[in-house]
Amino acid sequence: MHRYYQPEIETASRETIRALQSERLVRTVRHVYENVPFYRAKMESAGVTPDDIRSVDDLHRLPFSCKQDLRDTYPYGLFAVPLKDVVRLHASSGTTGKQIVVGYTRHDLEIWSDCFARALVAAGASDEDIVHISYGYGLFTGGLGADLGAQRIGATTVPVSSGNTQRQITILRDFGSTVLCCTPSYALHIAEVLEEMGLTKDDIRLRAGIFGAEPWTNEMRRQIEQKLGLKAFDIYGLTEIVGPGVAFECEEQTGMHVNEDNFIVEVIDPETGEVLPEGTQGELVFTCITKEAFPVLRYRTRDVGVVSRGTCSCGRTLLKMTKPRGRTDDMLIIRGVNVFPSQIETVLIEKGYTANYQIVVDRANNTDLVEVQVEISREIFSDTVKNLTKKGRELEEALKSLLGIAVKVKLLEPNTLTRSTGKAVRVVDKRKLLD
Numbered sequence: 001m002h003r004y005y006q007p008e009i010e011t012a013s014r015e016t017i018r019a020l021q022s023e024r025l026v027r028t029v030r031h032v033y034e035n036v037p038f039y040r041a042k043m044e045s046a047g048v049t050p051d052d053i054r055s056v057d058d059l060h061r062l063p064f065s066c067k068q069d070l071r072d073t074y075p076y077g078l079f080a081v082p083l084k085d086v087v088r089l090h091a092s093s094g095t096t097g098k099q100i101v102v103g104y105t106r107h108d109l110e111i112w113s114d115c116f117a118r119a120l121v122a123a124g125a126s127d128e129d130i131v132h133i134s135y136g137y138g139l140f141t142g143g144l145g146a147d148l149g150a151q152r153i154g155a156t157t158v159p160v161s162s163g164n165t166q167r168q169i170t171i172l173r174d175f176g177s178t179v180l181c182c183t184p185s186y187a188l189h190i191a192e193v194l195e196e197m198g199l200t201k202d203d204i205r206l207r208a209g210i211f212g213a214e215p216w217t218n219e220m221r222r223q224i225e226q227k228l229g230l231k232a233f234d235i236y237g238l239t240e241i242v243g244p245g246v247a248f249e250c251e252e253q254t255g256m257h258v259n260e261d262n263f264i265v266e267v268i269d270p271e272t273g274e275v276l277p278e279g280t281q282g283e284l285v286f287t288c289i290t291k292e293a294f295p296v297l298r299y300r301t302r303d304v305g306v307v308s309r310g311t312c313s314c315g316r317t318l319l320k321m322t323k324p325r326g327r328t329d330d331m332l333i334i335r336g337v338n339v340f341p342s343q344i345e346t347v348l349i350e351k352g353y354t355a356n357y358q359i360v361v362d363r364a365n366n367t368d369l370v371e372v373q374v375e376i377s378r379e380i381f382s383d384t385v386k387n388l389t390k391k392g393r394e395l396e397e398a399l400k401s402l403l404g405i406a407v408k409v410k411l412l413e414p415n416t417l418t419r420s421t422g423k424a425v426r427v428v429d430k431r432k433l434l435d
């Protein structure tokens with residue numbers, strides 16, 4: 001069994017990585033400047049040209065990019081190659097109804113495969129393994145990203161996708177899967193259904209799990225490990241950068257190694273944009289330096305974390321980031337799906353409801369539950385129960401079709417929700433997501 005997938009990178013010296021980063025950054029900046037009018041305009045207004053970027057030390061001179069830029073250029077405005085060279089699209093929710101769209105060339109998919117392959121090998125996987133993938137397949141990057149990595153290392157890939165937990169367990173048991181890839185909350189749910197089916201971890205053969213796409217605590221890790229009889233590894237990523245595999249955890253389980261040969265990470269003060277020294281908490285910002293189709297420059301993730309470059313007992317020299325400790329915006333992650341309160345508000349207003357609403361998020365049986373509570377006018381409230389139920393259902397349907405996940409609606413009498421004297425409290429999150 002191999003310890004590293006690409007030791008020449010994963011254990012490279014600081015100088016080697018920096019030289020590689022500098023060379024690739026220079027090339028990428030020129031590539032986007034020449035091919036993406038948006039970046040050219042942004043750089044011009046910041047007074048920077050590709051000639052000013054000669055090494056990683058010049059990175060801070062480049063302007064930031066953010067989710068709004070992806071929405072403004074929807075769908076293909078940030079692509080740096082002709083569409084005929086793009087072999088795959090993925091998408092994720094934006095802050096309003098509009099999705100954000102990203103593209104990959106064949107070469108980009110190769111890079112992504114390598115990134116996920118590193119995560120699998122770090123979790124002890126090899127071509128001897130059967131990798132069961134329950135991340136959703138489709139426009140979400142989880143399923144197909146894990147799939148690329150599993151095939152890359154020559155493992156036997158089981159592309160189950162999400163849903164139907166009993167069937168998942170039958171497959172885990174009958175196929176003898178050894179590695180599980182899914183969201184951590186779904187892993188716990190699988191553990192629960194396993195128990196309900198009268199089975200235990202001894203009835204399955206899982207050894208390792210690669211879990212990410214949402215915040216999870218070390219307490220959850222302990223539960224998953226104990227109930228499923230595996231070692232649980234964290235994995236981080238976001239659609240805009242590549243999908244899962246931007247950073248991955250090793251056996252030390254104390255943070256995730258960033259794939260620095262492909263992505264340069266910076267930590268900034270979210271208020272001022274100032275770059276913070278290593279070891280200081282701030283907003284994570286990534287620059288893609290190897291992608292062809294969709295290389296974002298200094299992308300503000302809104303994820304809050306810390307990066308550090310200590311020595312790791314696994315021997316990897318790639319710097320490590322902590323689990324994201326929160327967000328600088330109000331994005332919620334519900335069953336692995338990104339949801340913005342503004343998306344919900346848009347639907348409410350479109351459907352003629354008041355803006356007096358609250359989103360209550362909770363977790364029961366390891367599944368996230370959302371209830372949208374909204375006040376209705378007195379006339380509507382005095383309608384028949386039958387009509388009210390119908391109205392509630394219609395709203396649930398509209399929300400589901402926009403968000404892609406089911407939420408519950410509760411229609412309230414006027415003036416039921418507590419009014420705030422400052423900012424309205426839109427979200428009540430009762431889940432415990434941080435250690």
Ligand code: DLL
Binds near residue numbers: 135211238240244245
């Ligand atoms: O969630 C990609 C992914 C798929 C990562 C499978 C890991 C595994 P998005 O849907 O674009 O992409 O959501 C990205 O999810 O900005 C974080 O806020 C959050 N997130 C991702 N991984 C983790 C993690 C995928 N390990 C957003 N811990 C990011 C905490 C995570 N939050």
